[in-house]
Amino acid sequence: EAGVAQSPRYKIIEKRQSVAFWCNPISGHATLYWYQQILGQGPKLLIQFQNNGVVDDSQLPKDRFSAERLKGVDSTLKIQPAKLEDSAVYLCASLDMGTQYFGPGTRLLVL
Amino acid sequence: GENVEQHPSTLSVQEGDSAVIKCTYSDSASNYFPWYKQELGKGPQLIIDIRSNVGEKKDQRIAVTLNKTAKHFSLHITETQPEDSAVYFCAATPYNQGGKLIFGQGTELSVKP
Numbered sequence: 068e069a070g071v072a073q074s075p076r077y078k079i080i081e082k083r084q085s086v087a088f089w090c091n092p093i094s095g096h097a098t099l100y101w102y103q104q105i106l107g108q109g110p111k112l113l114i115q116f117q118n119n120g121v122v123d124d125s126q127l128p129k130d131r132f133s134a135e136r137l138k139g140v141d142s143t144l145k146i147q148p149a150k151l152e153d154s155a156v157y158l159c160a161s162l163d164m165g166t167q168y169f170g171p172g173t174r175l176l177v178l
Numbered sequence: 179g180e181n182v183e184q185h186p187s188t189l190s191v192q193e194g195d196s197a198v199i200k201c202t203y204s205d206s207a208s209n210y211f212p213w214y215k216q217e218l219g220k221g222p223q224l225i226i227d228i229r230s231n232v233g234e235k236k237d238q239r240i241a242v243t244l245n246k247t248a249k250h251f252s253l254h255i256t257e258t259q260p261e262d263s264a265v266y267f268c269a270a271t272p273y274n275q276g277g278k279l280i281f282g283q284g285t286e287l288s289v290k291p
Contacts, residue, residue, distance in 0.1 A: 073246065100279075110279070115276050117276070126189045164279070165277065166212070168224070170221050171219075171221045
């Protein structure tokens with residue numbers, strides 16, 4: 068069974084630029100999460116989807132971050148404009164039988 | 179909301195020794211406690227989990243214990259090997275919040291040959 072796919076794996080941008088990350092969850096997983104992991108810390112939830120609907124986006128900085136999952140399968144997370152403090156690993160996870168399975172993450176560096 | 183504290187932040191052991199990582203949580207309604215291993219450049223990988231109706235669970239060299247009264251849970255790794263070196267995260271799932279995970283700060287485990 069294929070795991071959670073994410074792309075790109077690495078991204079370097081300058082502050083105030085925009086960036087987008089893509090996630091394809093494990094086939095059949097209805098629930099999808101985006102986490103932000105700052106260096107030296109545990110992942111922190113940004114947004115949770117159930118199919119194509121948002122379940123929890125209370126921790127998403129909505130002035131600059133947006134996410135969508137239009138067809139209830141793959142998802143895109145966007146940052147516009149990026150700030151230096153957005154430098155982190157962005158992890159996508161999908162849920163099956165109560166267990167979250169994580170992708171490899173996208174490492175973002177904002178200069 | 180739920181808060182998870184994890185200790186120690188770094189742990190160094192000799193190959194063959196045991197390693198113990200401890201976590202405490204604040205929300206007594208949390209009901210699911212997974213442990214993840216994260217190797218450099220990779221996403222977290224589930225290694226063991228425990229639910230609130232169980233006190234202990236073991237899988238080969240790895241075990242987890244849960245004390246609901248004290249609101250803490252621990253990861254025990256026996257007969258450590260160099261390939262156990264990684265960052266380990268505990269997490270808790272608050273009840274009825276869609277399965278989201280609240281992670282601890284992580285423990286960097288180093289197993290010296």
